[in-house]
Amino acid sequence: MDNETRLRHWRERMEVPLFAASVVFLGCYAVRVLAVDLPQGWRDTFLALTYAMWALFVVDYAVRWRLSGAGTSYPRRHVLDAVMVALPLLRPLRIVRIYESVQRRHAEAKPRLALYARVIAYSGMSAVLLGFAGALTVYAEERGAPGATIKTFGDSVWWTCETLTTVGYGDVVPVTALGRTVAVVMMAGGLALLGAVTGSFSSWLIQTFTLEADKEPPGTPPEAS
Amino acid sequence: MDNETRLRHWRERMEVPLFAASVVFLGCYAVRVLAVDLPQGWRDTFLALTYAMWALFVVDYAVRWRLSGAGTSYPRRHVLDAVMVALPLLRPLRIVRIYESVQRRHAEAKPRLALYARVIAYSGMSAVLLGFAGALTVYAEERGAPGATIKTFGDSVWWTCETLTTVGYGDVVPVTALGRTVAVVMMAGGLALLGAVTGSFSSWLIQTFTLEADKEPPGTPPEAS
Amino acid sequence: MDNETRLRHWRERMEVPLFAASVVFLGCYAVRVLAVDLPQGWRDTFLALTYAMWALFVVDYAVRWRLSGAGTSYPRRHVLDAVMVALPLLRPLRIVRIYESVQRRHAEAKPRLALYARVIAYSGMSAVLLGFAGALTVYAEERGAPGATIKTFGDSVWWTCETLTTVGYGDVVPVTALGRTVAVVMMAGGLALLGAVTGSFSSWLIQTFTLEADKEPPGTPPEAS
Amino acid sequence: MDNETRLRHWRERMEVPLFAASVVFLGCYAVRVLAVDLPQGWRDTFLALTYAMWALFVVDYAVRWRLSGAGTSYPRRHVLDAVMVALPLLRPLRIVRIYESVQRRHAEAKPRLALYARVIAYSGMSAVLLGFAGALTVYAEERGAPGATIKTFGDSVWWTCETLTTVGYGDVVPVTALGRTVAVVMMAGGLALLGAVTGSFSSWLIQTFTLEADKEPPGTPPEAS
Numbered sequence: 001m002d003n004e005t006r007l008r009h010w011r012e013r014m015e016v017p018l019f020a021a022s023v024v025f026l027g028c029y030a031v032r033v034l035a036v037d038l039p040q041g042w043r044d045t046f047l048a049l050t051y052a053m054w055a056l057f058v059v060d061y062a063v064r065w066r067l068s069g070a071g072t073s074y075p076r077r078h079v080l081d082a083v084m085v086a087l088p089l090l091r092p093l094r095i096v097r098i099y100e101s102v103q104r105r106h107a108e109a110k111p112r113l114a115l116y117a118r119v120i121a122y123s124g125m126s127a128v129l130l131g132f133a134g135a136l137t138v139y140a141e142e143r144g145a146p147g148a149t150i151k152t153f154g155d156s157v158w159w160t161c162e163t164l165t166t167v168g169y170g171d172v173v174p175v176t177a178l179g180r181t182v183a184v185v186m187m188a189g190g191l192a193l194l195g196a197v198t199g200s201f202s203s204w205l206i207q208t209f210t211l212e213a214d215k216e217p218p219g220t221p222p223e224a225s
Numbered sequence: 226m227d228n229e230t231r232l233r234h235w236r237e238r239m240e241v242p243l244f245a246a247s248v249v250f251l252g253c254y255a256v257r258v259l260a261v262d263l264p265q266g267w268r269d270t271f272l273a274l275t276y277a278m279w280a281l282f283v284v285d286y287a288v289r290w291r292l293s294g295a296g297t298s299y300p301r302r303h304v305l306d307a308v309m310v311a312l313p314l315l316r317p318l319r320i321v322r323i324y325e326s327v328q329r330r331h332a333e334a335k336p337r338l339a340l341y342a343r344v345i346a347y348s349g350m351s352a353v354l355l356g357f358a359g360a361l362t363v364y365a366e367e368r369g370a371p372g373a374t375i376k377t378f379g380d381s382v383w384w385t386c387e388t389l390t391t392v393g394y395g396d397v398v399p400v401t402a403l404g405r406t407v408a409v410v411m412m413a414g415g416l417a418l419l420g421a422v423t424g425s426f427s428s429w430l431i432q433t434f435t436l437e438a439d440k441e442p443p444g445t446p447p448e449a450s
Numbered sequence: 451m452d453n454e455t456r457l458r459h460w461r462e463r464m465e466v467p468l469f470a471a472s473v474v475f476l477g478c479y480a481v482r483v484l485a486v487d488l489p490q491g492w493r494d495t496f497l498a499l500t501y502a503m504w505a506l507f508v509v510d511y512a513v514r515w516r517l518s519g520a521g522t523s524y525p526r527r528h529v530l531d532a533v534m535v536a537l538p539l540l541r542p543l544r545i546v547r548i549y550e551s552v553q554r555r556h557a558e559a560k561p562r563l564a565l566y567a568r569v570i571a572y573s574g575m576s577a578v579l580l581g582f583a584g585a586l587t588v589y590a591e592e593r594g595a596p597g598a599t600i601k602t603f604g605d606s607v608w609w610t611c612e613t614l615t616t617v618g619y620g621d622v623v624p625v626t627a628l629g630r631t632v633a634v635v636m637m638a639g640g641l642a643l644l645g646a647v648t649g650s651f652s653s654w655l656i657q658t659f660t661l662e663a664d665k666e667p668p669g670t671p672p673e674a675s
Numbered sequence: 676m677d678n679e680t681r682l683r684h685w686r687e688r689m690e691v692p693l694f695a696a697s698v699v700f701l702g703c704y705a706v707r708v709l710a711v712d713l714p715q716g717w718r719d720t721f722l723a724l725t726y727a728m729w730a731l732f733v734v735d736y737a738v739r740w741r742l743s744g745a746g747t748s749y750p751r752r753h754v755l756d757a758v759m760v761a762l763p764l765l766r767p768l769r770i771v772r773i774y775e776s777v778q779r780r781h782a783e784a785k786p787r788l789a790l791y792a793r794v795i796a797y798s799g800m801s802a803v804l805l806g807f808a809g810a811l812t813v814y815a816e817e818r819g820a821p822g823a824t825i826k827t828f829g830d831s832v833w834w835t836c837e838t839l840t841t842v843g844y845g846d847v848v849p850v851t852a853l854g855r856t857v858a859v860v861m862m863a864g865g866l867a868l869l870g871a872v873t874g875s876f877s878s879w880l881i882q883t884f885t886l887e888a889d890k891e892p893p894g895t896p897p898e899a900s
Contacts, residue, residue: 392612393618395620422641424649
């Protein structure tokens with residue numbers, strides 16, 4: 001069995017376990033940030049679990065690198081994988097991959113969602129996961145900072161929604177350097193989200209228009225249902 | 226007469242009465258929020274009317290469920306209907322459906338609006354209705370809250386416009402948990418509105434460009450009239 | 451000569467004079483708002499000029515109504531014309547019409563701008579005119595209001611740019627009812643502007659992509675010079 | 676050798692040196708703004724270098740004007756070139772040109788990026804360069820101003836990210852006239868960036884949809900890895 005087949009097998013076999021591990025990572029991180037009254041023993045357990053998951057991601061990356069046989073050019077050609085190892089909180093975003101795989105397997109049973117509906121579903125899931133991970137990180141950074149306006153997790157979630165939709169009231173804002181760095185990533189996410197929503201809407205409109213030009217009954221806009 | 230025909234008849238017959246009921250619901254809610262000096266007797270009347278309309282929506286949902294013969298899978302397959310029962314303030318958004326039906330009936334008399342014009346009309350109506358319901362709810366929540374900046378209904382409407390257009394000055398912002406939850410729904414509405422406006426504009430441009438390429442006189446941009 | 455021909459002649463002959471009158475109107479309004487130290491005599495002159503221009507718009511509207519022979523249905527079918535009579539500050543937006551006419555006359559001499567370039571030009575001109583008229587009106591309303599943050603015309607222009615681009619810092623915001631009403635119109639303008647920019651960009655991309663698929667050299671993105 | 680050939684030769688030969696000069700210009704400006712403790716001798720050296728680069732841009736413009744043989748109509752027909760001479764900080768934006776040229780030369784070796792990927796790459800590079808130049812200029816203006824909220828370069832970078840993504844919290848804002856003027860340019864940049872992101876996303880979606888309609892496997896959305 002050559003390396004390429006081995007790599008494919010590894011990817012397929014690890015897809016679900018890695019996703020489960022990424023959810024466990026996010027869950028443990030959330031517990032450590034939110035449950036401040038937890039006994040020290042539990043806190044240590046969750047910390048150990050977090051690091052164990054991280055170690056798993058590193059091992060998976062190393063195995064892929066090895067099997068690819070790409071040498072030193074691998075990290076440059078798989079930048080996103082390296083980012084995922086460095087920032088495991090973003091890993092659950094891979095849910096889109098899983099969702100796509102599951103949909104493909106059931107393709108015979110029921111027709112797949114239209115492209116625009118899938119993009120809106122992807123954007124929604126990505127926004128929720130990115131927002132949750134971001135709100136946790138910013139809350140963990142900001143709650144003890146002098147002059148902070150984000151004092152509760154509720155504030156942090158509220159700030160996240162403001163940011164992802166690019167509304168930006170500015171009633172609560174991060175003041176620490178790390179909090180602001182996370183915020184910049186979330187603003188970029190907000191832009192991409194806007195792009196996805198407007199792009200898929202535009203695409204859906206053009207598709208509907210083309211059908212209408214062919215004298216078929218027009219679709220109803222999605223929000224009108 | 227089988228159940229499917231009965232369901233269709235029910236939907237057709239109830240379309241207009243349900244829309245009227247949803248407008249009455251919104252009106253009674255608005256009166257109760259805005260007319261604080263109303264005698265208690267009148268307040269109770271409006272409250273009873275509100276609950277009566279709500280009961281009507283629940284009955285309509287139950288009848289549809291029964292006639293569909295879908296069993297326990299019905300709520301999962303008609304999520305939007307369930308949302309409409311839980312949040313009747315959003316019901317008037319169905320005006321788009323009514324508008325569409327009316328337009329279809331008069332299709333012979335005059336040509337229908339172009340797709341992009343309809344989408345802009347839908348977006349406008351949806352924004353006004355969503356904004357009005359949201360401004361009422363946020364005002365009702367915020368006016369008595371400690372540290373609130375939204376003190377009059379005018380402030381609430383101003384905040385609504387800031388939010389739906391994603392401008393977000395932040396001079397007046399909700400501070401209560403429920404007010405912020407409503408705000409998040411309105412931010413999502415703002416995103417969808419942006420998507421509708423940019424998407425229909427983009428679609429209109431592509432259509433105009435295609436016509437122009439075929440050597441026909443180009444249309445004038447809508448804002449130029 | 452029948453009424454329809456007369457109406458067309460009237461429109462053609464009045465196009466440039468009406469545009470000139472709308473610029474004079476905007477200019478006189480600007481002088482009255484910005485030059486507070488002007489002697490009373492001059493102020494009265496500019497005020498008279500403003501009203502004279504307004505009277506001209508009303509006369510033009512009346513002539514068109516008369517010549518159209520449409521009776522009471524005219525205002526309903528020419529809503530935008532009625533808005534222009536009620537809000538003459540928005541009239542210079544018609545520059546797009548003039549520009550379009552001039553371009554069409556010189557169509558033989560040089561090829562017209564591509565559709566996307568024209569839309570960006572329209573959006574730019576509209577944004578500048580809408581912004582200038584809005585900044586003037588808001589400044590006139592806000593400068594004497596208690597608790598106002600817009601104190602100079604510079605503040606007003608700065609606030610206008612924040613609003614039209616939907617950035618909305620909120621460091622300066624209108625506090626009067628009329629100022630906020632104007633602001634809402636400008637937010638809607640900002641949304642339309644966003645739609646125009648993103649829509650034309652999207653359209654330009656699709657056009658470029660189609661050409662590229664036909665193996666022609668791709669265009670360079672507009673911002674790249 | 677006629678003038679047109681000479682002009683083309685000049686452009687080709689000067690492309691890389693001018694880009695290098697524009698990077699040196701930006702670098703020297705950055706050092707002068709950020710390294711306030713630099714000995715006076717070094718500061719003077721960097722200032723001289725800055726002016727030398729500027730002189731180079733002016734000479735290049737003059738040579739092009741001369742070789743074009745266009746007379747007084749040249750500046751009007753090459754507005755962007757004139758802007759680049761007046762605001763050399765924006766010059767590194769030409770990196771897109773260089774990038775495009777390099778890509779074209781290697782066209783045989785490897786297939787070019789898809790159109791949407793290139794547009795996102797252009798937008799990203801332009802945003803980073805525009806943001807860096809803007810953050811420097813605003814910081815230089817604001818740090819000494821009375822009542823300024825932008826006090827460190829970190830604040831300025833944070834404010835830049837808020838502005839380019841049109842989030843606009845308003846926790847830090849420019850207060851000087853020049854700072855606000857730069858801010859307006861960056862807001863316009865944010866709008867264009869939004870247009871590029873949403874436009875390319877929309878274009879990518881339509882392309883994917885067309886392929887899918889032809890029964891080919893659909894692409895995965897870019898953010899899904």
